[in-house]
Amino acid sequence: MNERDALRRLAADLPHAGDDAAVVDDTVITTDMLHERTDFPPGSTRYTAGWRAVGASLSDVAAMGAEATAAVAVYADEAFDPTELDRFVAGAVDVCETVGGEYVGGDLDTHTEFTTATTAIGSVTAAGAVYRSGANPGDAVCVTGELGRSAAALRLFERGTEAAVDRANDLFRFTPRVADGRVLAGSATAMMDSSDGLARSLHQLAEASEVGVSLDRDALPVHPAVDDVVEGSGTDDATSDTADRFELAAHFGEDFELVCTVPPDAIERLRETCPAGLTRVGTVTRADGGVTVDGDALPDRGYTHG
Amino acid sequence: MNERDALRRLAADLPHAGDDAAVVDDTVITTDMLHERTDFPPGSTRYTAGWRAVGASLSDVAAMGAEATAAVAVYADEAFDPTELDRFVAGAVDVCETVGGEYVGGDLDTHTEFTTATTAIGSVTAAGAVYRSGANPGDAVCVTGELGRSAAALRLFERGTEAAVDRANDLFRFTPRVADGRVLAGSATAMMDSSDGLARSLHQLAEASEVGVSLDRDALPVHPAVDDVVEGSGTDDATSDTADRFELAAHFGEDFELVCTVPPDAIERLRETCPAGLTRVGTVTRADGGVTVDGDALPDRGYTHG
Missing domain, CATH: 3.30.1330.10 (PurM-like, N-terminal domain)
Structure with missing residues (x-):
């Protein structure tokens, strides 16, 4: 098991x-x-x-x-x-x-x-606890901050130079999104953190809420450190770099950003009040839509914790 | 360290x-x-x-x-x-x-x-939390339940027969003294559990409260299983059996009984209301009295957790 x-x-x-x-x-x-x-x-x-x-x-x-x-x-x-x-x-x-x-x-x-x-x-504040199970078709799917931070850190640790390791330590010390969570608590219909990666988190949220999710690949807020480690990964193949970038941002996980679903009309106000920023990355669909990215199935695959 | x-x-x-x-x-x-x-x-x-x-x-x-x-x-x-x-x-x-x-x-x-x-x-209930630091000279030193239960269990596990192991498992599944703690909260001046052994617990309580403790060896409520494993330990030497019995009851620890100090006039009422029973085992003294058992220094020695 x-x-x-x-x-x-x-x-x-x-x-x-x-x-x-x-x-x-x-x-x-x-x-x-x-x-x-x-x-x-x-x-x-x-x-x-x-x-x-x-x-x-x-x-x-x-x-x-x-x-x-x-x-x-x-x-x-x-x-x-x-x-x-x-x-x-x-x-x-x-x-x-x-x-x-x-x-x-x-x-x-x-x-x-x-x-x-x-x-x-x-x-739990007056707004009540937010679970994974309340998403409704039509809600916007959003994430706080930027994705891929820990994945980039791991590559920098592997690089091993003093400068790379210092930067990796900085990246590893993330800010838990407690302030953002409290802002979102009044509006989010479902919420969880992205510790298992955005892709796996969306699958879990979709399963708990009995909905589907349509993700927009280009909308993902990717941490700038990801571009640095992808560019430095020694490949000249632009397609492969793009795939690697998405892999680190969507599948690697350990980022501890919040993944949530909110009614579309609340996004503007929430974006202004979340300290870490809030980005819309997709839309909640009916369950039979599955979890997709740009129309293709998004694999339920993430970092497997040891 | x-x-x-x-x-x-x-x-x-x-x-x-x-x-x-x-x-x-x-x-x-x-x-x-x-x-x-x-x-x-x-x-x-x-x-x-x-x-x-x-x-x-x-x-x-x-x-x-x-x-x-x-x-x-x-x-x-x-x-x-x-x-x-x-x-x-x-x-x-x-x-x-x-x-x-x-x-x-x-x-x-x-x-x-x-x-x-x-x-x-x-x-924390209305009676407030009880710390290790409130014992006063003249208070009675008490313990809930019986001591030596886990020490006896360990010897039974070592014995390895099916009956011994079954009994050892039973002994290992202690009842946490939550109900007793709530009864004692209104009266105890200091309290802790005996997980490091009675002797070490008394040293810790004495240090935190800046008092001494005078322990009465014969007053210790020893679990009947201790007598079983001591008698079965293969020695005919009664003095050595007595020493072994005290070692298991006072030093071995892992019993998870409560050790507390209470004003002497409260003991009668508390003894009747503590579900696990309450036994007076000594008296709080001034700090310069140290921690003693029948007048001799009680070593600050217990089970060293791995």
Whole structure:
């Protein structure tokens, strides 16, 4: 059984599971595990790890349209280097501060591989929580910020030069879209984060809402770093570069932007009030339309988390 | 740097850390990681693992005197066996039900060793949260339930017969003392759980409260299973059996009972209202009295978690 099937199995039994975070009364809660082999490439710092791991959980709070309250983390490693631990905590504290939450500590454990498990909690605002299941045909499909940021970072980590690694660390420390989520909570009919990639997120949202999605490839807001790593990838083939660019922006994932559906007449106002910006990338269709990009089927394929 | 020094370092920087759970507004939150090598001995089932891992976090909620609201867990293993995953979730669901909380799902991850990270949240009641720092000289030192249960279970797991392993699994599935914690919240001056062992817990409570503790060895409520494994340990030496019994009850830990200090005139009423029972095991003294058992220094030694 792969991770996705196992997750479906978990969700089937638990009424509050299946969304980015569970909702209990007016509290949302979400937990994630990240570890060195699959999530923290060589060159990524412990400060980046603390920021990114706690940020991933805060992104799930954002995806529910909730206010971020607090986060905790378990830090597990073969040994406890005080400098590395301090840096991890500093990253965790700093990412919480960017979204108005509080990092309140956690637990330590020894483990053969550097592993961190983070949990964030948040409060549902008066606008209510936003789930994946409310999209209606005719709604506009939108994303916050820009896509492909983490994919570009990974290529820069692989490049390995000091400048590339520094830039990769910067790109890896994303801003969780909590402020945007709260703006969108009043209007979005469905919302989730793009941690599994835009393509897979759209498939999940379409399935939960029992709708289709028609995506416009040229409308995707692609992070400028993607163009840099695609241009530097050593191919002269413009068609291949374009395909690579779409692959990184739509399939790679780990971007932690918000993917949402909103009534078309709300877009103008939301675009002006979302701090990270909001871009319309498609339209919700009836379920029998499937999930398409420029009329072709969009594969339900993303980054498979280790 | 060992785990304890690292934890002190974490606590020094974070105002809400250092207690069993962090308190944010009226919510308590706590997280733990357990893994196969150190926490789930051969013979322990995945049902027991789900119960115990989530129970450990609920015990931290109990130690704050809070009501249990919800818990989540990350389940990480080399592969996802559907039966084992179902059993883990069933254990998590069932332990939450015993304390009036709700298991609301979590995350899956692949890892080279079976690892689980659990988080529980709770609500502070009108009586307020109870910390480790409020004990006063003259208060009675009390524990809920009986000590040595997990130590006895471990010896039964080692024994390896089917009957021994079944009993060990039963012993490992403790009831988190949430109901007791809520009873004690109105009266206890300091409280924590005994997960690191009674001895180490008393040292931590004494340090946080700037007091000493005088423990009465014969007063300890020892779980009957301890006598079974001590008698079966193959020694004829009664003195050594007595020492072994105290070692398992006071130092081994992992029992998840509550250790608290209460004004002596409150004991009678509390003893009648704590569902798990409450036993006075000593008295809070001035700090210069240190932590003693029958007048001798009690070593600050417990189970070192891997």
